[in-house]
Amino acid sequence: NAGVMQNPRHLVRRRGQEARLRCSPMKGHSHVYWYRQLPEEGLKFMVYLQKENIIDESGMPKERFSAEFPKEGPSILRIQQVVRGDSAAYFCASSPPFNVAYTFGSGTRLTVV
């Protein structure tokens, strides 16, 4: 079991570009969660998805951010028109149904220059 796979590990984008972060959950896990971690800070919830459904996006900024978890393929967190304040580590976690024991991926460190 390869665990939760995130890619890329590091992503550099210029202001105004788009960032796409990918997350493949562990085998058997149908729930995916995205968290953002600013330097020296905690994990802030962004969005919770199941296959083809957004369950809770209360932590997502209203503009420029979107997430999906299609029937086939990884979950995608998309940030349009990135700004310097988007620079952070973005962690994805997954869990099986009816069990909230998260397994985290290694994260994507986004740097906006």
Added chain:
Amino acid sequence: GENVEQHPSTLSVQEGDSAVIKCTYSDSASNYFPWYKQELGKRPQLIIDIRSNVGEKKDQRIAVTLNKTAKHFSLHITETQPEDSAVYFCAAKVNAGNMLTFGGGTRLMVKP
């Protein structure tokens, strides 16, 4: 929604001493309380968890206690070792949902 406060934000102990990290939560419906350890540049990893029907759980040098009435829970690490140095996060899950709300983290430094 749930709010989780964690203290202290930094903790420095001598090797062999004990370390205690405390968290409080706001939603009395929360029923699951995990602790994660995050080493520098790495992913958070689950080290221990406790459910609301249990008051204490122990795993070797690590123990977690839960006081539902006071809505707080604590992580206890005994006989600390340099490799325990990391950032520790507590979290809480509300019964109705599946998301975890995390505390702000505690940076533990164990001095040899």
